[in-house]
Amino acid sequence: MKYFILTVLFIILPPVIAWGQDWVVPEERKGRLSTFPFTDETRQSGEKLYLTNCISCHGNPGKGNYINLVPSPGDPATEKIQRNSDGEIFYKLSVGRGQMPSFRNVLTGDEIWHVVSYLRSFNKNYVQKVMQIITSSAYPGAVIMMTVGFNEADSTVIVRASAVDEQKTVPVTGAEVRLFARRYFGMMVIDEEKTTSESGTAVFKIPAGLPGDKEGNIHFSAKFADEDLFGIVSKDTTLMAGEITVPVSLLAERSMWNNVRKAPIWVILTYTIGVIGVWGFIFLIMMKLRDIYIIGSFIQGKKSSEAI
């Protein structure tokens, strides 16, 4: 039994420890470099972004005033963080892990590079390498296009990517594509990241009951995940792929808290008649009392004049 537990521990522990200590960045992302050289301008922009997004946990770089958390966020000016390659820092900022939030939906690729450039300004030994080829496009000279269509039968959205040349049209294969649906505060990822097949298509499953507008329309946007390889290619379309949603006002029904506007006529009538009736009765009594008083004073006057 003891040995059994030990063996289990030996099998389970190493990956757990590895997760706790190292933050493994995929090999192909490690060597990624910025496409532009770091200047004072990029550093300033990076500082601004750092102050709004990072300072609450990491503190001021070089001051060591980061917050005490487990695992420790660490000071970005220290060797522990500076020994990461540019690509590794870029990956960690974009993807995040655990308490470290993902910033790929918050900052653009360029903005993340600006933050990297700001962080590098605290490293005197750092010499920047710039990516030489801006786009190592898989389809040189061709324009990459996307079409987005909806298949009602199995409620899927099909994205077809093709490289259009002067002579021919070739399907784009093996490219990572993401599909988004527009919502009020941002773009919602539909399904997950897909790789285009040999015919250049990626099929996305629409989640059941995804609400559209009054006609069931949803605004979709398809994008290539790897901007370095394909450039920023995206396709926006509106498709009738959603549930027809007719919004109902929350004030539509009558309730305790909107009784002023929603009271039925008979209630208003009875209430008004009741109030008028009660006040009318009170006024009637007061008028009668006034009459009695006048009659009284008249008789009094008559009596006193008789006395004279």
Added chain:
Amino acid sequence: MAKEKQEKSNEKPDLDKVVEESRRDFIRRLSIAGAVSVTGAAALYSGHSFEKAKHSKGMVRVLTEDNRLVEIPADQIKDLKPDIKALKARGKEGLQGKRWVMVIDLSRCRNARKCVEACQSAHHLRPYEYHINTLVMKESVNTPEYFMPKPCQHCDNPPCVSVCPVDATYKRQDGIVLIDNERCIGCRFCMAACPYSARMFHWQEPSQAENDKEKVYDVELNVPQKKGTISKCLFSADRIREGLLPYCVSACPNGVFYFGDENEDAVTNGTTKETVMLSELLQKNAGYRLQVELGTNPRVYYLPPKNRLFEFERGPEKEYREETI
């Protein structure tokens, strides 16, 4: 002059005089006609140049109050001061077709207090005046403590609105419960009725009363705040109108808050800006609401503090109020 003319008309017409007069008249008329034609031409020309200028300036895209994007000629734009009636009318209406909903992930809160600070600076409150609280919670003796941010729950059946004797607090079609501080008489019935203790009362002159004197009262922001009236969380109704996330939601550094439209079944995280499906998020994480047994039907959902990202840590620098529900 008038007399002379009368006399002239009484006299027999003298031929020479008539001829001379008609010549004078002719010259007079000619000069008038000349002046008129010159001014007319000038007017025409200025009109023409104006038209030209109008087209050269082009069209401008404008977002209307009901959130439609329209195009109007640039020269027809008039600067308007926000007037209190218009602000109130749109504050009363709310955004059509929306049902705002907030999700608070308790497993991510470490009491960083950024939500509280952002809220207080937006609504001109003092550090001890809260629209949103971070409470220390402990369900029972054996369970751990955790932090819980608690804004107004914007109930679909709000007891506070039911009890208001002057109709100062009201519910909008998009689910937000607001207060009209200019109508509020400060009776505090709503404070007593609210089961979530979400409301606060201005006992003293609001902190920025002097600076805010000139400001036009915005019912969607409750600024300027008014002494002797109630204030509370407004779901940042002014920010939502602009398509931005509420102040607290976007200020959180730990991704605690999600905010979105229930009709769209989507909520957006304030920190990572990730948009996810509301129904799926609640289903996967066993979302719950506070004190549903009261029938208040709140619009704020909580995700239980399971697999917490942060250790619970009380710090001397952190202010908090303790409360048990």
